[in-house]
Amino acid sequence: MTLTATALALLGLVAWTLLLVFLLVNQRGMLVLSGKMAVNTFNPDGSNTPSAFGQRLVRAHANCLENLPLQAALLLYAIATAQTAITEPLALVLLGARVFQSSMHLLSTGPLFVWLRFAGLFAQLAILAWWLLLFAGLVG
Structure with a gap:
């Protein structure tokens, strides 16, 4: 069986989300093992982690989870x-836009990176809307 771009994108979206959760678990595990934080003190939004990267990682992972149902469906x-x-x-453009968006989120929350992150999200939403229109027979 040949792995189609559609199947590869689906697996890639899951793999990317899984990678982000592994990074999150690793970061939190290191904070606990180093004694910098107690295991039961993490805020769900990452707001009490010692680095801004920790907060961005939590949001990037959550954003993947928020969008995965639409993409996967x-x-x-x-x-x-x-x-x-x-x-x-x-x-694969959809997958690339997802990885791009998350990467921009992880790098910075500066204005340029927020605009770049938005561009990645917009590309994903446009692709999903286009596909939905095509599936519904409203265009094409």
Whole structure:
């Protein structure tokens, strides 16, 4: 069986989210093992971690989780209904935009990086909206 761009994008989105949670667990584990924080003191939003990166990591991971259901639903729909011809051209662009958005989030919250992060999110939303229109037969 050949791994299509649609299937690769789906697996890539899951893998990227998993990588971010591994980074988060590693960061928190190091803080606990080094005695810098107690295991039961982490705020869910990461606001009490010693570094701004910790807060950005929590938000980048949460943002992946927030968007994964929409992305996965359309990619799985394409696979389940044998309509991957719709998703193939942009599937890896969607994955790239997700990785780009998260990477910009991890790097900085400066204005340029926020704009770049928004561009990555906008690209993902535009692709999802386009696919939805195509699946519904409203365009194309």
